[in-house]
Amino acid sequence: TPIFVTWYAPYFCKTQLKDVEMKSLSIGRQVFSFPETLTFLDVQMVVHHRGADRSVSVKKVIWHEPLTTARQEQARLSLSGVSLQYAPLALENAEIKFQVSFPGRQIRKVEGILGARRITLGTYHFENAVARIRGADKKIQVSNIAADAYGGGIEGQVSIEDITKPSFVVWLEGQDLSAEALKMVNEFLFSRVQGRGRATVRLV
Numbered sequence: 001t002p003i004f005v006t007w008y009a010p011y012f013c014k015t016q017l018k019d020v021e022m023k024s025l026s027i028g029r030q031v032f033s034f035p036e037t038l039t040f041l042d043v044q045m046v047v048h049h050r051g052a053d054r055s056v057s058v059k060k061v062i063w064h065e066p067l068t069t070a071r072q073e074q075a076r077l078s079l080s081g082v083s084l085q086y087a088p089l090a091l092e093n094a095e096i097k098f099q100v101s102f103p104g105r106q107i108r109k110v111e112g113i114l115g116a117r118r119i120t121l122g123t124y125h126f127e128n129a130v131a132r133i134r135g136a137d138k139k140i141q142v143s144n145i146a147a148d149a150y151g152g153g154i155e156g157q158v159s160i161e162d163i164t165k166p167s168f169v170v171w172l173e174g175q176d177l178s179a180e181a182l183k184m185v186n187e188f189l190f191s192r193v194q195g196r197g198r199a200t201v202r203l204v
Contacts, residue, residue, distance in 0.1 A: 023053065028042025041059065054085060060080045062077065073102050078095075088122040090119070098113075110140070114129075126149045129145065132144045135163075138161075139163075149174065151178030152177040154173065
């Protein structure tokens with residue numbers, strides 16, 4: 001199975017994500033348990049996208065009912081201990097559960113949930129984040145975002161029109177944010193703000 005996966009993953013990137021090149025993929029160990037669960041441990045991957053290498057590491061990948069779901073042209077996966085470096089985005093110690101539909105060997109739909117101990121977006125960071133993920137073709141929407149940030153909390157959503165291009169819309173609303181904590185991120189922008197407050201941000 002590791003031989004098949006390490007062959008198929010680069011093939012998948014080449015045929016379905018045409019501007020993504022998988023440079024390396026390694027699987028530390030695999031475990032098959034009955035009735036039908038396949039687990040990969042210590043997965044390391046490096047992909048090349050838009051002139052830069054992006055690294056992904058996953059402590060555990062659980063493929064639920066691989067034979068049954070493959071016949072239905074679906075896959076149910078649970079990932080834990082995910083670390084991702086994809087500037088300006090970085091994930092630390094994330095957990096992701098999702099289901100993929102791939103009729104005709106083409107990914108058409110993705111649905112799942114995400115939880116992460118820490119998310120970094122440029123110079124900003126968020127802790128204890130949760131969100132719901134939905135995707136169709138090349139479009140992805142990350143909704144129901146909730147996280148701790150700068151002494152308060154944020155909610156919002158992110159819409160990506162095409163995952164192969166850096167085009168997205170971000171909407172965030174912060175509650176009870178600490179001005180002192182925000183000054184550490186951008187002193188020029190928040191130098192005249194005091195106390196605690198709320199904010200709404202929309203980035204395109």
